[in-house]
Amino acid sequence: MNKIRLVRPSMEYRELYLSFYDEWKSSGEHIVPWVVRKDPSDFKVLLESLYSEDSEEKLTNPSWVPHSTYWLLNEENLLVGAANIRHRLNEELMNSGGHIGYGISPSHRRKGYASALLAQTLHIMKAMGLNRVLLVCDKGNIGSEKTILRHGGVFESEFIEDDGNIVKRFWIG
Secondary structure (H helix, E strand, O other), X not given: OOXXXXXXXXXXXXXXXXXXXXXXXXXOOOOOOHHHHOOOOOXXXXXXXXXXXXXXXXXXXXXXXXXXXXXXXXXXXXXEEEEEEEOOOOHHHHHHOOOEEEEEOHHHOOOOHHHHHHHHHHHHHHHOOOOOEEEEEEOOOHHHXXXXXXXXXEEXXXXXXXXXXXXXXXXXX
């Protein structure tokens, strides 16, 4: 049995990813992180898009920041979650996006995967030289808040988004 692990997106995980995406899409729930909302019907194009902005040199939109995506495989080698790491913050991310966006598919929640995903993502960020990172969650998302706090998150403030949604902001590190 394999360990829970983060992997970089690749064609090797196509079928696993499509199952993950289809489950989340059919649930009707809001998909997090945003990169999972991208249409995977042309999987090669999806992969190219995931790697197209992973460094400063590749950015074409000055309002974007470099970001990297990882997928979480569980003990049964099923793709159960995703994380998007922002290498730095702009004003929007500083207010309500943070350094890390992550999510677990609906059928795999409450099994410790979010905690494993966050721990491994924080390790990657530390290796990138980011020792202090901002995480946010919707005010009513108790599970995400507990996960952030469990990993050393310190509450800083709340931010009200344009649509009235309130996000809680936490720093780790």
